[in-house]
Amino acid sequence: MSTSTITLPDHPPPLKARSNNLDFYYGSFKALKGVSMPIYENKVTALIGPSGCGKSTYLRCFNRMHDLYPGNRYDGEIQLLPDAVNVLAKDVDPIEVRMRISMVFQKPNPFPKTIFENVAYGLRVRNEKSRSYVEDKVEAALKGAALWGEVRDRLDESGSNLSGGQQQRLCIARALATDPEIILFDEPTSALDPIATGSIEELIGELKHKVSILIVTHNMQQAARVSDHVAYMYLGELIEYGATRDIFMKPKRRETEDYITGRFG
Amino acid sequence: MSDKHLSTQFDAELSAISNRVLEMGGLVESQVAQSVYALSQFSGETATQVLQHEERVNAMEVEIDADLSAIIARRQPTARDLRLLIAVSKTIANLERVGDEAARIARTVQRLINTGVSSRLRLPVADLGFEADLAIAQLRKALDAFARLDTAQALQVLKNDDQIDQEFDGLLRKLITYMMEDPRTISSSIDLVFVAKAIERVGDHAKNISEAVIYIVKGADVRHTSMSDVEDAIR
Numbered sequence: 495m496s497t498s499t500i501t502l503p504d505h506p507p508p509l510k511a512r513s514n515n516l517d518f519y520y521g522s523f524k525a526l527k528g529v530s531m532p533i534y535e536n537k538v539t540a541l542i543g544p545s546g547c548g549k550s551t552y553l554r555c556f557n558r559m560h561d562l563y564p565g566n567r568y569d570g571e572i573q574l575l576p577d578a579v580n581v582l583a584k585d586v587d588p589i590e591v592r593m594r595i596s597m598v599f600q601k602p603n604p605f606p607k608t609i610f611e612n613v614a615y616g617l618r619v620r621n622e623k624s625r626s627y628v629e630d631k632v633e634a635a636l637k638g639a640a641l642w643g644e645v646r647d648r649l650d651e652s653g654s655n656l657s658g659g660q661q662q663r664l665c666i667a668r669a670l671a672t673d674p675e676i677i678l679f680d681e682p683t684s685a686l687d688p689i690a691t692g693s694i695e696e697l698i699g700e701l702k703h704k705v706s707i708l709i710v711t712h713n714m715q716q717a718a719r720v721s722d723h724v725a726y727m728y729l730g731e732l733i734e735y736g737a738t739r740d741i742f743m744k745p746k747r748r749e750t751e752d753y754i755t756g757r758f759g
Numbered sequence: 760m761s762d763k764h765l766s767t768q769f770d771a772e773l774s775a776i777s778n779r780v781l782e783m784g785g786l787v788e789s790q791v792a793q794s795v796y797a798l799s800q801f802s803g804e805t806a807t808q809v810l811q812h813e814e815r816v817n818a819m820e821v822e823i824d825a826d827l828s829a830i831i832a833r834r835q836p837t838a839r840d841l842r843l844l845i846a847v848s849k850t851i852a853n854l855e856r857v858g859d860e861a862a863r864i865a866r867t868v869q870r871l872i873n874t875g876v877s878s879r880l881r882l883p884v885a886d887l888g889f890e891a892d893l894a895i896a897q898l899r900k901a902l903d904a905f906a907r908l909d910t911a912q913a914l915q916v917l918k919n920d921d922q923i924d925q926e927f928d929g930l931l932r933k934l935i936t937y938m939m940e941d942p943r944t945i946s947s948s949i950d951l952v953f954v955a956k957a958i959e960r961v962g963d964h965a966k967n968i969s970e971a972v973i974y975i976v977k978g979a980d981v982r983h984t985s986m987s988d989v990e991d992a993i994r
Contacts (some may be wrong), residue, residue: 715835742837744978754837756764 499746501736507577510535510676510706517569518551518560525551527730528570533676538698538707539558540721540738542714544753546696548730549710553678556581557595557707558588561627566688574675581736593620596669597678600663601685604653604668609645612653612664616672629670638704639667640697659690670705676700679709683716714754726750772830773843775959776823776876780847780854783819784902786812787854788895790861791961795891797868799884806872809865816858823851843980846971850905853964853971857898860964867950876947883933887955890926894958897923897965906974910993913969917981917989923962930955947981 509648511533518526526548533539541549557579560566571580574594581591593616604612611618613632622628632649636642641663645656653664662682666706679698683691698707698720711717717724717738724741726734726749734741734750745751764770790812797805827848830836836844895915904912934948934955973981979992 514957714837743841745838745991751838752762755840756769757762 498530498732499734499736500732501734501740501746502532502735505536506532507537508535509533511553511572511574511581513552513570513572514685515570516552516555516572518548518555519567519569520551521565522590525730526555526661529727529730529732531725531735533706533708533730535702535706535721538702538720539723540717541710541725541727542712542717542753543611543727543733545712546729547727549725549727550680551730552727553597553680553708553710557592557597558582559597560650561588589619589675594671594674595676595678595729596672596674597680598665598669599644599660600681602658602665604656604664607653608650609653609656609664610649613667613671615668620672632667635667635671638701639663640693640700641667657690659686659693662686662690662694663697666694666701668703668715674705675704676705676708679707679711681710681712684712691716726753728753766834769830769840772826772834773840776830776841776847779819779823779826781902781906783816783823783854786819787857787861788818788898788902790858790941791864791891791895791898791906791958794861794864794868795888795895795958798871799866799888802935803869803872806865806868808967809861813858813862816855820851820855823847839975839978842975846905846975849971850968853967854896857961857964860960863957864954867954871947871950874946881942882937882947882951884951886926886930886933887951887958889913890930890958891961893919893923894927894961894965897962898968901953901965901968901972902910903957904969907971908976910973910976913972914989914993916965916969918986920944920962923959927955927959936966937980971976 509532510530516526516529517524525645526611527665529548529552541552543549554560554631555568555623556572560568563606568582570582573579574581579586581595598618605615607615613635614628617628617631633642636645641660645664653661656664666677685693701707709717709721721738722752724736724738725732726741726745726747728749734745734747736746741750742754745754790809793805794809796802797809801815827844831844834840897919900912901916903909904916931952934952938945970981971978973989973993977992981989981992984992
């Protein structure tokens with residue numbers, strides 16, 4: 495079993511989270527093998543690797559998505575800082591975790607509700623009663639997702655009336671409404687055209703000033719464009735972690751280089 | 760490179776562009792040799808040939824540059840593929856300048872012949888030949904290192920560059936002596952100073968190409984660093 499090659503920055507920014515020796519099992523199948531890496535605050539960390547390498551599995555551990563299916567098991571921990579709470583701990587409520595660590599999926603998945611209610615959803619779950627508070631939050635979230643200008647006059651329309659790129663930004667606004675500390679992006683642009691992709695990437699660049707971002711992408715150039723740090727995974731292991739510019743110019747591991755240059759391993 | 764991309768077309772493009780660089784390198788190497796031969800023999804005909812080749816070299820630089828841009832646009836290369844292409848870009852610029860130096864020498868030969876200097880003045884042309892041999896050998900080694908991505912060979916080129924510099928200094932002293940002893944040689948001696956300088960520049964370009972080879976293989980930029988830093992980088 496190979497060990498990870500982790501290159502930390504000379505002057506590391508503050509940590510937002512950290513996985514420590516994280517294993518994950520789908521039933522008896524071990525999908526993650528001892529993954530340890532930092533997630534820095536207000537930085538974009540990209541997870542890359544071939545299909546089945548465990549990058550989406552890793553991402554989903556962060557907001558306990560795997561809890562939804564029986565037989566799944568975590569080992570190790572994911573510490574959320576600065577309070578050092580282990581988000582995988584049994585006594586931690588997954589719903590509360592998902593407020594602090596929200597997720598945007600591959601295909602835009604607005605709820606069959608109005609644009610307004612889509613964004614307000616998390617606040618309703620939190621039992622937020624104040625109407626003006628919810629309205630302010632919805633507006634701020636839509637502005638944060640660069641969608642406000644396009645939908646301000648049609649907040650009562652169904653979310654599914656929007657274009658694919660707008661729907662994805664609506665999902666980002668929904669994720670933003672609960673003031674999360676981390677946003678997880680699981681291939682957020684693979685269903686979008688290049689223009690919509692460009693606007694989401696631009697948005698990620700702006701969002702990172704407010705939140706920390708973890709993104710899974712199959713598009714290597716996208717990882718190169720949007721991320722500050724890159725983790726290359728293979729067969730459930732973290733192979734190499736480093737600054738994006740080092741990974742794409744001069745990775746330390748041969749396996750990483752073979753993958754990003756499109757060679758057989 | 761021993762291993763292959765998933766795209767065989769990409770492999771073919773990279774290997775084609777490397778081969779074009781070596782082809783261009785072979786052409787300028789013979790240009791330098793010919794220009795020095797033209798000087799030693801006072802051959803106007805050979806000098807003319809060198810100047811004719813210059814156009815071919817310039818055209819090759821433009822063609823390789825165009826191929827390079829096309830590969831970058833279509834493949835978005837990363838890591839060592841990207842380093843190779845950056846190194847190709849630098850290497851062909853250096854080779855083109857080597858061609859310029861050869862042309863400069865050829866034009867000097869033509870001028871010496873036209874002004875009727877020719878061999879009646881005993882100038883230290885043989886010493887220039889020695890400096891030129893060193894520079895041509897350096898250029899060949901650098902191209903060899905490029906072809907085989909051989910950092911040890913590249914390091915050797917960097918280490919040998921001092922020899923050419925010393926040879927140039929020695930020639931300069933000798934030419935000054937000639938000029939002092941016989942002022943009629945001043946004009947042609949100055950021409951030879953420029954030729955010696957051109958040859959010395961060929962050595963510098965060989966060095967730059969060797970640095971590019973180290974960049975491809977090791978990802979380390981060893982320009983403007985000490986020899987011990989270079990040795991650390993390729994270790």
